[in-house]
Amino acid sequence: MSHSPADDRTHRAFLANLRHELRTPLNAVIGYSEMLLEDVAEEGPEELSPDLEKINAAGVELLSLVNDALDPARVAAVQTEADLESLGVGLRHELRTPITAVVGYSEMLLEEADELDAGEAVPDLQKIHSSAERFLSLIDDVADFSKIEAGEAASHLDVTETSQLIVDAVGTEEPVHRETVTAGGNPLLIVDDNEVNRDVLARQLGRQGHATAVAENGREALEMVGEREFDLMLLDIMMPEMNGYEVLRRLKADARLRDIPVIMISALDEIETVVRCIELGAEDYLPKPFDPVLLRARIGACLEKKRLRDAEVEYLRNVDRVTAAAAAVETGAFDPGTIEQVAQRQDELGQLARVFRRMAREVRAREQRLKQEVRQLRIEIDETRTNRQVAEITETDYFRDLQKKVDHLRLRPDET
Incomplete structure (x- = not known):
């Protein structure tokens, strides 16, 4: 199926929207189940482990299905609307079984929580259950590719707002003109408009020993970095008011803030998105849902790089102090x-x-x-x-x- 360049850009934006909408609840399912499994391994009760492992495995399976089914190249290779409809129906069928398992197992764990003396797990189990219900409600609409191709709104997708944010993020591909940039103890700043994403990321980082602060949007993030120091920023791309691109652009344009390392964490996974972030000055890029091990490695690498950069800057400042002292000796003012x-x-x-x-x-x-x-x-x-x-x-x-x-x-x- 052929598209004009403008139609192709809109088509890609809608596919990115679908992936984003489906990955957001999966991020919660995978993230909370991983943390609960860690808690159970350390503190019990062990009876929760089997069902939590099934929930986590189903979440990983769902993520793989979404990535494969909504791959732009796979969708673009479809020749007819009938084939497109067939692809949508197949996706709906493949997604329904594992997400139903997540809903079912989370409901059973919630019912058994009091009996197993696992009251502390209830809030996270509720988040898993509500996220799975959200995902389930999206399946029928996001699988209807013909409506998406026609640009028709889906009942459960806020196309007028969410899709437009993605169109702005994915569809804007003007070249980036980047100027040459010269250049612990402080917290990491998480910037994401989704409360669940902020909570999962903050708790994962807390388990890794990092102090964190959160901002709900780009404007709040810029205000926060102007008021105190942060060792690293984890920045979402798709946010209202000011998207991650603009936040990144403003950071790198400010001499006081440009050396703050930024890792982009977003459900948008198109290569153009990744390239654009790196061109704008991001240190790294991680797709959501993120892998905790990879997250730890990327953050560790960024913080080590910042530590070395800070040490270099301090070294040069000390060299200046010694040079100034030598001049002071000559004038008798040492x-x-x-x-x-x-x-x-x-x-x-x-x-x-x-x-x-x-x-x-x-x-x-x-x-x-x-x-x-x-x-x-x-x-x-x-x-x-x-x-x-x-x-x-x-x-x-x-x-x-x-x-x-x-x-x-x-x-x-x-x-x-």
Whole structure:
């Protein structure tokens, strides 16, 4: 089935919309079931494990089915509307069995939670169940490819808002002009308009030992990074008001914020989307639902890269401090405290700073001694000059005559 370039862009945007709508509840099913399995392995009760494993396996299977069935190349290869309808019907059938299993097993676990003393698992089980119900309600509509091809709205999909966001994200493919960019302890910032996505990601990162903060949209994220420091941003693409592309663009255009590493996490998986994010300055890209092991590895790599970059910037700043100290020595204004922090380093620069500080102190002490010697010499010179002046006066004939008169007066008897 052939399409004009404009139709093809819209077609791809709708397919991206379908994948996004289906992956969002799957992200919750897979994410919460993985965390519950970890909790059960550590704290029990073990009776929950079999059904949780079935839920997780069904979620992974559903994700694979969605990825395969809605692959743009596979859909584009369909020749007739009848074949397209057949593809949709087949997808609906394939998806219904595993999602029904998720609904069923989550309902049984909710019923057995009190009996198994697993009350702490109830909130996450409820989220799994509601997400599965959401997915189930989407199946009939998203499988009707002929309506999607015609651009008709589906009853459970907010095409007017959600699809338009994806059209804006996927359909906007203007070239990116990127300027050359120069360049723990702080939390990671999660930016996603979906509460379930934020919760799953925050809890996964918390289990990995990271502190997190969340923002519901791009504008809030930009406000937060302007007010405090973050070591990393995990950024969704498809958000209302300001999408992830624009947030990324503004970050990289701000000299104060451009060095914050950004990992894009989105249900949009088209290669153009990935390329665009990297061109705009993202460090990495992860599709949703994300793999916790891969997430850990990518975040670890980004944080290590940031640590090395921060160390390089601090090193250059310390080099500037030593250079400024050298200039201060020449002008006589050196203060050892200005390189005290550098001298505490345990590398070659720290050793240089310590040697420089010692030499500067020796130079200063030598200078003080020389000044003292000069002052003493000046005193001796002044005394010599004074003695010479006195001698010049006492050796004159006039002074000698006065001295004789004085002596003569002293020898005369007192007259009454």
